[in-house]
Amino acid sequence: MSHFSPLDSIAPRSEGTARCPVRITDIQITPVAFADPPLLNSVGVHEPFALRAVVVMRTEDGTYGLGETYGDEAHLIRLRRAASFLIDADVFNPNQISALVSQSLVDDQGVGGHGTGGMVTTTSLDDRVLSGFDVACLDIQGKILGVPVSTLLGGAVREKVDFSGYLFYKWASHPERDADSWGAALDPAGIVDQARKMIRDYGFKALKLKGGVFPPEQEVEAILALRQEFPQMPLRIDPNGVWTVETAIQVGHQLESVLEYLEDPCLSIVDNAQVRKAITLPIATNMCVVSFNDLPPAIAAEAIDVVLSDHHFWGGLNRSRLLSGIAETFDLRLSMHSNSHLGISFAAMIQLAAATKSIDYACDTHWPWKRPEDDVIVPGVLAIADGSVNVPTAPGLGVELDEAALARLHQQYLDCGITRRDDTSYMRSINPSFELKSPRW
Structure with a gap:
C-alpha cells in the first residue's frame, strides 16, 4: 500500500529522493x-x-x-x-x-x-x-x-475560540491628550460601566479584572459589583503577584463562591502553593510558570491548576503543543495570557487555541483596547462577536499583510520616541511618588 504525504506536493520527486x-x-x-x-x-x-x-x-x-x-x-x-x-x-x-x-x-x-x-x-x-x-x-x-x-498543529477541535472581556482600571486619558471612548474606570461603578460596554460591543461571556492597582478590599468590591450586575458571568481577578500569602488567602476566601479562578495572587511558586492549599479556588498563572523549567517545581508543589499559556513566552506554536501535552499528562488546565498585540499575534493565538483541546477557559485578549485602524493585517478576517472569534480556515494564519499599514505603523514607531516599554517610569513622570513594590499588600 502506498502512502501520500502532503509534503509530496511541494516539488516533484523521483523514487528514492528526499523532499526539496x-x-x-x-x-x-x-x-x-x-x-x-x-x-x-x-x-x-x-x-x-x-x-x-x-x-x-x-x-x-x-x-x-x-x-x-x-x-x-x-x-x-x-x-x-x-x-x-x-x-x-x-x-x-x-x-x-x-x-x-x-x-x-x-x-x-x-x-x-x-x-x-x-x-x-x-x-x-x-x-x-x-x-x-x-x-x-x-x-x-x-x-x-x-x-x-x-491543521499543522494537529487539527482544529473547535470552530470558534472564546475570549474574555479584559477589564482595567484606567484614566480618562493620557495627560494632555484627548479622552478616549472608554472613559475613566477608577472605582467599582467605573469597572461595571466598562464591563457593560465590553459585553454590549463584543458579547463577552467571561470577565477578567486587572488588579494589583488599589488595596485588595477595593478590588474585592469591584468583583462583587460585577457579580451583582452579571449574576451568571464567570469572573477572574489578576493582581500580578503583588499580594502577600495572607492577603491572597483572605481574598480567596471572600471570593471563593464568586471567581472561576484566582490568577497570580502571589509571585512565587512557593507562595502560590501555600495559597492553593488554603483555598478551594483554582490558581492560574502566567507569571510564576512561564517556561518549561518552571513546570517541574510548580507541579511538585501543587501550586497551580491553570497555565495561562502565551506562545510569545513558550517558543511559538510548535513548542506550545508540547506545553499542552505536559498539561494533559499532569492534569493541568490551560487558557491564554495576552499582552498588547496586533492581528498577527491574534491570528496565531486563535489557530493555537483551535487545535488545543485542553484550553477550556475563555482566553485573554487586549483586542478591544486597540483602535481598529491600528493594525498591519488586511481588515475583515478577525472579529469578536458573541464573545468568540471564528477560526480562519484560509491557508496559513489566515491573515494577509497590509504593507501600507505596516509602513504607517513603523513611521508611528519612529515618531513616538518610545524604544522600550516602561510602565513604571511613565507613571513616575505623572506621579513622582509612585513606588514599585512587590508584594504591595
Whole structure:
C-alpha cells in the first residue's frame, strides 16, 4: 500500500529522493507602534503607544509568512541577529530553526535588558526570540500546503475560540491628550460601566479584572459589583503577584463562591502553593510558570491548576503543543495570557487555541483596547462577536499583510520616541511618588 504525504506536493520527486527543502531567502524585522490607552497595573500605567515587531519571512518560491513579537530595542537586536542565522534554513525543519536561533544567542553580551517589556522577566531567552520565527514558518507551511495552521498543529477541535472581556482600571486619558471612548474606570461603578460596554460591543461571556492597582478590599468590591450586575458571568481577578500569602488567602476566601479562578495572587511558586492549599479556588498563572523549567517545581508543589499559556513566552506554536501535552499528562488546565498585540499575534493565538483541546477557559485578549485602524493585517478576517472569534480556515494564519499599514505603523514607531516599554517610569513622570513594590499588600 502506498502512502501520500502532503509534503509530496511541494516539488516533484523521483523514487528514492528526499523532499526539496523550502529555503528562507529574506527576513525583515519591522518595529511598529500603536495607540494604547492609559491602562493601570501593579507596576504603573501603559504609555501612549505600545510596541511590537513584525516578522516578514520570505522563501525562494516567493511565499511569505508573518510573525509578531515584542518591540523593545533589546529584543529587536536579538531578532535581527537571529534572522541573519536563518537565511537558507528550511521552513519545514523546526528543529533546525530552533537550533539556529539558539546559536545566534550564544554570544549575547552587550545587548542588555530583557527586551520584552512588561513585568514577566523570567521567560526563556531562546523561546521568546524563537516564537516570531516559528509562527512565520508555520504561516508559510500552511500556505504551501493549502491548509490552516490549526491543521499543522494537529487539527482544529473547535470552530470558534472564546475570549474574555479584559477589564482595567484606567484614566480618562493620557495627560494632555484627548479622552478616549472608554472613559475613566477608577472605582467599582467605573469597572461595571466598562464591563457593560465590553459585553454590549463584543458579547463577552467571561470577565477578567486587572488588579494589583488599589488595596485588595477595593478590588474585592469591584468583583462583587460585577457579580451583582452579571449574576451568571464567570469572573477572574489578576493582581500580578503583588499580594502577600495572607492577603491572597483572605481574598480567596471572600471570593471563593464568586471567581472561576484566582490568577497570580502571589509571585512565587512557593507562595502560590501555600495559597492553593488554603483555598478551594483554582490558581492560574502566567507569571510564576512561564517556561518549561518552571513546570517541574510548580507541579511538585501543587501550586497551580491553570497555565495561562502565551506562545510569545513558550517558543511559538510548535513548542506550545508540547506545553499542552505536559498539561494533559499532569492534569493541568490551560487558557491564554495576552499582552498588547496586533492581528498577527491574534491570528496565531486563535489557530493555537483551535487545535488545543485542553484550553477550556475563555482566553485573554487586549483586542478591544486597540483602535481598529491600528493594525498591519488586511481588515475583515478577525472579529469578536458573541464573545468568540471564528477560526480562519484560509491557508496559513489566515491573515494577509497590509504593507501600507505596516509602513504607517513603523513611521508611528519612529515618531513616538518610545524604544522600550516602561510602565513604571511613565507613571513616575505623572506621579513622582509612585513606588514599585512587590508584594504591595
